[in-house]
Amino acid sequence: MGRSIHHPVGLIHNSPSSTFNGYTLFSTNGGDHATLIDNYGRIVHRWNYSGGIVYAYLLPNGNLLARTKPPEDVDIVKGLGGSSASIVEMNWDSEVVWEYKDPMLHHDYIRLPNGNTVVLLFTALDEETSQQVKGGHPREDDPKTILGDVIREVDISGGIVNEWEIYKEMDFDEDVICPLEHRREWTHANSLNLTPNGDFLVSFRNTSTVGIISRETGEFLWKWGPGNVFHQHHPTFLENGNVLIFDNGSHSQGMDRSRVIEVNPATNEIEWQYTETPALAFYSFHISSSERLANGNTLICEGAFGRLFEITKNGKVVWEYINPFYSPDLRKGDPTNMVFRAHRYPPEHSSILDKDLDPDNYRNMNRLFGGETAKNQ
Template identity: 55%
Template sequence: MGRSTHHPVGLIHNSEEAYKGYVLFSPLGSNYANLLDENGDVIHRWHCEEGIVYGKLLDNGNLLCRTKAPTDVPAVYRVGGSSSAIVELDPESNIVWRYDDPMLHHDFQRLENGNTLLLLFENLPHEISAQVQGGHNEQDKTFDIGTSEYMLGDLVREIDEDGKTIKEWPISSALSYEEDVICHLENRREWTHGNSLNITDKGDFLLSFRSTSTIGILGRDSGEFLWKFGSGRLGHQHHPTFLDNGNILVFDNGAHTKGLDHSRVIEINPNNDEIMWIYEETPPIDFYSFFISSADRLPNGNTFICEGASGRFFEVTSKGDVVWEYMNPFTSVDLIFDHPNSIVFRAHKYGIDNPIFKKLDLNPDKYQDINNLYNKDNATRNTIFLP
């Protein structure tokens, strides 16, 4: 039971003001990642039998992505963002590198020296979890997330090309029991639920913690927070990124906040914590994703947004005008949401002049059958199910 699936999908809008580029995304729970052109046609696709929950393009033309969640590890069973491995796929979808760890989750970064930064869960000692404030211990009525003896924390790990650990940064040691309090509507299965890992221009780590509605910069050398932002000003946010002007862009989901829940994308000046730019819709509730989602500032000044819960990607100008819009037509089944859905963790847009694309065979004719299915004039979500 639920609302009708008979709604237009695929490309909804494309204008001259849109940044000329290709969009990369993977439906949550699927085994593939799609690259779209500006007309919404699939022009390249990667496939992995272990699943592709989320991927990023590397300079060598390969796709670095994380696989589906493990099903046999009680500590992380049905915990959002979990993955069994990080794999690197060449343009023909061959696995050329991999790193396996059932505690992997959410995000990763390939460094210039060839090393890889990873975000992982860790089991917190009872003497730490006993001091963590907030949250509740009730079972979620929507889905079973299982139980675990330990509360989960987060850590950042750097590995070399052979998978050897170079260094780890446990997040719990840098947190404050008084300041980093779990939202009272969230389960105490996790303390912070880190959902994003980015790198500043100085090599420090820009992190996001959903359970405490906080983002912060963790010093690579010190292991301490150099800056934190949240404290009632964010609502279970995702995907903070550093901009060229030194500000930070973040998708503020707006969940569990005072007043009407709605999402927004904000640009923050970390020097004074002022919000320099906001994208909201009118009425505000028209733009809302309770979880996941992302936002990227494009080279032409536009902002590319993934409203993840609905599978909507769109691009806005600095004035807030929508100049490109696409609705994900592909449905898949995820471990947590065990029914067909169109959810997308993140989506990214890359300029068409990026040298990466010279290494890929970009051919919409190769995917003509798929593209014909979701022509915006006749496609609806119930016409497509691609695992």
């Protein structure tokens, strides 16, 4: 949706009797901080890292696993969305306790129960393969080789445990780049999650595809999307077996608008969706996320405008917050409050159970950004 520069930021709305009680974690796309707020919009903790915190989530031990800003002077990934120089793990005091560096890192990562980490990486395809990739908007300066996607598992020392070359499982006739996108990348994987069986649930923006990839064979077990979703983000498995997806709706047939959907992978039927009226009131061209909460509500990140909001099953907005923290955009340098993804943690979550979450620790910042008055609304 469009946003006036005079639009209020911080907490916009809170219905305590209807919201899922907890703490929301987010970071500005291009900033150096991750911020944890309560349902009254009050800051209760912040992490900072000089290399940037583009996206982060909490581990069960209370540490923060974060993706940094892009690498410097690496031409092959320069200007590509989601590019990062490293994945860092920080303790509660923002001290780095683990780091994995690779200039081809991008978008998403998973910490496994055994302590290993799974990451997404770009990889340069050979010229013959690149020429077989269909679609995209050709330009005279297109590279002869384009980038594909790889999933890599690394151990605590950074050693490669396993690698899945996703691009080898793609189909040249089915997996076609959107005609309005460039040809520097083929699929542009933007999300990586685990299914209940431990396989990979992946989203490919450029081909508008969501798929499940077997960890054992590397083959697709399920593949869906083109013509149904458009440049989607953040698919996650739900307890009912459905997949929750933020459908950005970019370059869609007809009017661009976003929605959140539940698709049944057994039938490929959309069984639930959320839109706004008018439809244009809810639209994020890129990034963004949706997360089903324990009370059945859904936390939505309308990333392009830094809008975080919670809805009930019937679509009622019961909590709304607009990111008040601006940073230079990673590609153009303009001030932005964009948020890649957001997460909500209940008070009993192991990551924050014994932590000091007193908003008075950030009293001055809360006065600036509305947190002090929010508790009285």
